[in-house]
Each structure stands twice: as structure tokens, then as C-alpha cells.
Amino acid sequence: MDETQLLKGILEGCILSVISEGETYGYEILARLDHCGFEGLLEGTLYPVLTRLEKKGYIICRKEKSPFGPMRKYFSITQSGENALTQFRESYKKITDATNRILEGNKSI
Amino acid sequence: MKDSYLFYKNKLNNEYKTAFEQVELYVFTKNVDESTREERLSDLLDIFLSAQETGKPVEKITGTNMERFCKTFCSDLGMKNRILNILDVLKYVAWVLLVFSVLDVLAVAGEADINIWQIMSTNVSVYIIGLIPVGILTAFTNSVFCHIMFKVKRVSMCTLTVFTVIETCVAFAGLFLISNIVDGYIYNPPLWTVLLFSCLYLVVYYLLLGKRQKRPNVKLSDVTQESVLTEMEPVMMERFKKERTKQLHHGKDEMSFEQFLDREEKICRRAEKTKYFYYILPIIVTGIFYTINCIIYGFEGMLDLILFVVLTLTLQYFIMFVFLKTEKYGVRERRAWVAKKRDELKK
Numbered sequence: 001m002d003e004t005q006l007l008k009g010i011l012e013g014c015i016l017s018v019i020s021e022g023e024t025y026g027y028e029i030l031a032r033l034d035h036c037g038f039e040g041l042l043e044g045t046l047y048p049v050l051t052r053l054e055k056k057g058y059i060i061c062r063k064e065k066s067p068f069g070p071m072r073k074y075f076s077i078t079q080s081g082e083n084a085l086t087q088f089r090e091s092y093k094k095i096t097d098a099t100n101r102i103l104e105g106n107k108s109i
Numbered sequence: 110m111k112d113s114y115l116f117y118k119n120k121l122n123n124e125y126k127t128a129f130e131q132v133e134l135y136v137f138t139k140n141v142d143e144s145t146r147e148e149r150l151s152d153l154l155d156i157f158l159s160a161q162e163t164g165k166p167v168e169k170i171t172g173t174n175m176e177r178f179c180k181t182f183c184s185d186l187g188m189k190n191r192i193l194n195i196l197d198v199l200k201y202v203a204w205v206l207l208v209f210s211v212l213d214v215l216a217v218a219g220e221a222d223i224n225i226w227q228i229m230s231t232n233v234s235v236y237i238i239g240l241i242p243v244g245i246l247t248a249f250t251n252s253v254f255c256h257i258m259f260k261v262k263r264v265s266m267c268t269l270t271v272f273t274v275i276e277t278c279v280a281f282a283g284l285f286l287i288s289n290i291v292d293g294y295i296y297n298p299p300l301w302t303v304l305l306f307s308c309l310y311l312v313v314y315y316l317l318l319g320k321r322q323k324r325p326n327v328k329l330s331d332v333t334q335e336s337v338l339t340e341m342e343p344v345m346m347e348r349f350k351k352e353r354t355k356q357l358h359h360g361k362d363e364m365s366f367e368q369f370l371d372r373e374e375k376i377c378r379r380a381e382k383t384k385y386f387y388y389i390l391p392i393i394v395t396g397i398f399y400t401i402n403c404i405i406y407g408f409e410g411m412l413d414l415i416l417f418v419v420l421t422l423t424l425q426y427f428i429m430f431v432f433l434k435t436e437k438y439g440v441r442e443r444r445a446w447v448a449k450k451r452d453e454l455k456k
Contacts, residue, residue: 044181
């Protein structure tokens, strides 16, 4: 089964969760997700997701020159982002609990 | 102001640079507005530089399928950005229309019995309006070519030359078609419509879109200078060797590196003094042409005269610019190289 389809549904929530831990920037978010096991699955999806989150008002960004030279965007979560993240956590828990019950139910058959 | 990503692209190693340039080419094919392109590529460059610093291979960021990465990376760059791009380009068209319409008004100002609503705009406005469809045609050709270039992944001078010839033929074919369809530019709008359109467009454009982040004012020479200085190194060292050999051949003392740098600086200073002559030369030539034209043909009015002067000057400066650009390393680059070498010697 294609993992990217599964990932599409949860990526926004995961990225929002990383940002909620503190002000961060693109590479740091990628590194964090990679460290948690999302390696190789992101392939360019990060920035479109960040743009979507910004448009929805869940995150804000400020620009500053990076140590390497180009301008860098630093993202932080807004109050509506926090609310959206709480909702995502509840929905995700609900879905995973139900999925686990189904999958465990299949094993026991 | 070094805020553009272009200044820092050369910090990437070969692996990352190849990947970045592929994405850059792909983003260019999306025909989005400059500020979006600048912002998006700046973000990507920062990620690449950070990943490079930690020693990660580029595949960790882009995956193995570069095309898929580019498509996903640009998946949200859609019609809105393309429209913004078109609006940015039309702004320049509106400025030209406004300037020439005002010149038209000045040309007839003071003439008695002129009904402003019946004045027709000049040929310049007609050509610009007629050229908009040609511009769209060439932009379409350009876009198709960029997509092809991305697939081919290799761009040589031959490819670019072929493309330039094709696009020029398309432009002329478009002009020919339009002039025949529109019966020799019969579309000659009344002056007041051209004035109104250009004023309204510019006012609305700057009110609604003027506050977007402007792309940093990047001079290509500033961006390429660092890579040019590295490129110049073997050429200049070869030159030093030749000068040193020449000195010895003429029985003089061996030229030291400092003496060579002094000599180079003297040559650059001399070249810089004569550059002012080349700036004034087109004006002198235009003055001569103007005098000859006045004696033989004369001018039909103020606008005719202004057009003559502007077009003659533009053509001459353009030719000079082309010749200057064929020179591999200009005076500025040579001076920068000399200054860099002097700093290295001090250290």
C-alpha cells in the first residue's frame, strides 16, 4: 500500500506538532520528522504544507538571515493553530484506536 | 544588498548544486512572479545548505526521483502566481503606453481646434498593443522550451542558440500573421483610451500589489563575481607567467607578483578613464545624425525628434553593451581579483 497516501492525511498535524514545540525553521522541521521515522517520505511536501498552514492562520512566520546567507523563515504556532492541533490529536487518537481494533480483530480471526 | 539566494548558490557542493539547479529550472518553468520564485528558492537553498553542513547526501532531502520532488515542491504554485507574473509584466507595458501617450498630448498641446476625444494615439502605442499577442506567443514558446530543457537536463550554447533562433522566428511569424489579420495595424485606439487604461492599470496595480515583498535588487555582476574570480585564477596566473618570461627575455629583472599586481591595477585604471569616452561617444554620434537628418529630411514634430534621439541612443548603447559582454573578464573583475590577491598577500 502506498505510504504517501497515508502520510498526506497526517502530515499537516505532524508538522504543526513540531512547530508547537517552539519557533523553528524548514530544515529543523525536516530533521525532526526524519529523526522520528519519516525519512524519505517527504520529498518536497514540506513547503506546500507550510504554505497551507500559513494560509489557514495556524502558523506565522518571520524572516531573518540564516547563518549561511539566504533569508530563512522561522515558523511559530498561533492560537488557532494550537486549537487545530488539539483537534487533530483527538481525531488521530480516535482513528488509530479504531484502526488498531480492526487490525487486531483481523489477527484474532 | 545581498538578500537574494543567487549570492549563496555557489556555497553548495557539486551534488547539491546540481539538484538545486534542476529545481531552479523547474520553478522557472512555472512562470510564477519574481517574489514568489525568489522566496521559494531561498527557502530551498537554506535547507540544502543546512543539510550539506550536517553531511547529509542530497537524496535524503530530495529522494531519488528529482522530477517528483520538483512537482511536489511546486504543487501549490498555481494559476494565481502565473497571473501575478503577467500583471507584473503588463505594468511595464502600461508605463510605456503612459509615457508615449503623454508625449502625444504634449505634441498637440497648444494647437487650436483640437478635440482631445478624437486624437489618435501614435504608432508606438499601436505597435505595443499589437505586440501583446506576439509577447504571449513567445512566452508560450519560452515555457515549452523550459519544459523540454528540464527533461533533457543538459543545456549547451548550441541548444540556447537554436532556441533563440526558433523564438525569433516565432515572434516574426506572429507579427506577420497579426499584421495581415488586423490589416496592417488598423487598430489605432483613441488617445484618451490609452491614457485612461495605462493610468487606471498603474494605480490599481500599485494599490493592490505594490506592497508585495520586492525581489532584492540583484546585480548579476555581484552574484557572479565570486565564481568569476575563482575562474579567473588560472588565466591571470598564466598571464603573470607570460609577463615574467617576457621581462627575462628582454634582459630585465624577474617580475615579482606584487609588481604584476601593480601593473594590472595600472591597466585597469587606464581602461576606467577611457570608459567615460565610450559613454559620451553615442551622444556625439547621435548629435551628428541629428544634424544630418535636420539638414536633409527634417522632423515632423517634437515627438518624431524625441523618438529619433531615443531610438538612436538606445541602439548604440545596446551594441556597446553587447560588445562589452563578449569580453570574458572586464575591468571590474580584474580589479576585484587584484584586490583579493593583495589581501591574501597581506595575510
